[in-house]
Amino acid sequence: MMDLEVETGVVELPQPESGFRPHWRPKRHFTPAKNWMNDPNGMVYLEGVYHLFFQYNPGDSVWGDIHWGHATSTDLLHWQEQPVALASEPDGLGYIFSGGAVVDWENSSGFQSGDQPPLVATFTHHSKEEVQAQSLAVSTDGGLSWDKYPHNPVIPNPGIKDFRDPKVIWHRDSGHWVMVLAVGDQVHFYRSRDLKDWVFTSGFGRTSGAHGGVWECPDLFPLRDADGEERWCLLVSINPGGPNGGSATQYFIGGFDGEAFVPEHEDIRWLDYGTDNYAGVTWDGLQRVDDRRLFIGWMSNWQYANKVPTSLWRGAMTIPRELSLYRDKGALRLANAPAREVDEAxxxxxxxxxxxxxxxxxxxxxxxxxxxxxxxxxxxxxxxxxxxxxxxxxxxxxxxxxxxxxxxxxxxxxxxxxxxxxxxxxxxxxxxxxxxxxxxxxxxxxxxxxxxxxxxxxxxxxxxxxxxxxxxxxxxxxxxxxxxx
Known part of the structure; x- marks a missing residue:
């Protein structure tokens, strides 16, 4: 795919059927030029560039042969679509499902080549036999090109059907990389020193949160409240089981010691009550230069995602949002508002x-x-x-x-x-x-x-x-x- 400025609504493309309306394409929300898109993946920030990867089917406008698509931006509102970052391997380890990416600043993985720190993506391989395992890919040129790790998978499937969507962070206090992984209707935590060898540490969710469907696309990160106290936030998407039907994203606030998450509330909390904010996760790498936690979600719902009438392209992202903690009626809660780049524009x-x-x-x-x-x-x-x-x-x-x-x-x-x-x-x-x-x-x-x-x-x-x-x-x-x- 050639580089394309997706100033959505401006791109001139053929209309595939009489029911299509050009005004359906947003101008300030990312959409692919054509074909299917769902979950945001591997969001990472490096040297002034926001990288957005996403679940992408380059051959059709419905879910299917899933790759990682790629787009970049310097302001979160104007996106340039890049060539596919990670191609599926239908006859090998499988399709490229959701995951995350990190900047390995200290080269703990040993993947660095040259002066630039490597970017390491963690993702789920999903085979034709529907076996899900966790794999790595590496970029040594700032995210422009990616190579799959030759020793994939790094976490084989232990005999669990729904075992996917790894999101990795660096846990400063313990000096480890930490992975949160969706497993059925719970999450599991793993730790690693080098991003290649992982050890299971704990599970969470058996008796917490909503359980109307499978848990997906978790994310874990620290935030500080208005008094400067740190809390850990855990995002978990669920399908079905959302508050207005179909898919949605819940959140938990609590403590995390590098091995286990302990919530400080028992009630179910939703990040967004609408039907069309799902699988959202946050950018890594930004915190070194800007102490914000920025989030973006897939703007659709699995109840109708394959059927919405934008058949030339299907799938859009939400506006980028900043996450923050606030206190209401004595309880800490999580807010998500448009990022300041929206205000500035x-x-x-x-x-x-x-x-x-x-x-x-x-x-x-x-x-x-x-x-x-x-x-x-x-x-x-x-x-x-x-x-x-x-x-x-x-x-x-x-x-x-x-x-x-x-x-x-x-x-x-x-x-x-x-x-x-x-x-x-x-x-x-x-x-x-x-x-x-x-x-x-x-x-x-x-x-x-x-x-x-x-x-x-x-x-x-x-x-x-x-x-x-x-x-x-x-x-x-x-x-x-x-x-x-």
Missing amino acids: RRRVVSMPLQPGNSIALPGNSALDLVLKIGGAPELELEFSAGENGGRLLLALSAERGALLLDRRESGWVEEGFGREISAPLAHALHGESELRILIDGSSVEVFIDDGRTAVTALFFSSAPLSHMVLCRADAAVPFVLYRL
Whole structure:
């Protein structure tokens, strides 16, 4: 595949069928130029470049012959698609399933060649016989090219069907590499000094979290709260079993000593209550220059991912988000808000107080960022419409009921169970300065309250671009700002 600037929505490509709509392709969210994409993989940052690898089928627009695709960016909003990084081996160890990548700064692996530290990817080989094992690949040129380790797999399958998606971090206090691996509906932890020889240390999840489906794509990392105290966060995606059906991502907060994770809460917590934020993980390598934990997820749901009408390409990523800890009602929780690069890119279009009944014309052919100051006890309803018979989205927020509702039952394409009302309980208490933020880009809407303390991500496929927003109901005038991205 040739290098291609995926300024999504600008790329001119043939339309495969009459139902295809160019406005479905987002402009500021990564999508492949063509064919199938799912989970983000191997996200790593080195020398000013964000690398995004992803589950990719180069020969079809449905899941199948899975490779690792590759894209790069310097600002998280403009992506350049690169050649395939890791090709499948259908007659060998198998397809290239999900995993992670790290910068081996101290060359503990011995893979370094030249002055640049090696990048080491950990991933799952999935054979035709459906045997899953963990393998390595190495890049010594900053992620441009990759070689599979000749002694793969480094963790053979122990006789477990669902045994996949390794994510590796360096655990400073113990001086080891640590791997978290999805195993059935739990996770296992391993440690290594050289990224090649791994020792099992513990399991987690048998009596914790949601268990409506298989656990996938775990991630483990430290964060500091507002008081500077460190906690460990564990992300685990689950399919099915999400709060609004199908796939979703849960999280745990607790302690980790290099061998075992101990949660400090018993309740089930969801990173995002929408139907379309799954398998998200965070970037490695960034922490040396910028103390942020940046996250990106796959913007789809396994209930309908193979059927959505973007048949030229299927799959998009969420907007990159920064993860942070906050305290609400005495408990630490995890927020996910758009990364600051999104704030830096936006340009104001209009700022005004909205009265109930006011209608705002939305700029066409643009990614939009809408901000409403909602206060501590809002009761409001918004309608986004795509013209007569083009489809509409309804968004309602009720502090009294403690809920955010997104209704896409009349949004256009509503097959495969897609047309539904998505409900999110408010994960935190509102206050006088509370803010509702809505990102609309192509066929995606991402809703954040108070810097992502409550988040809802959803796809929609209207037959025309959204053209108007109406404040259908509100307690009073609502301060409103509209930005382009």
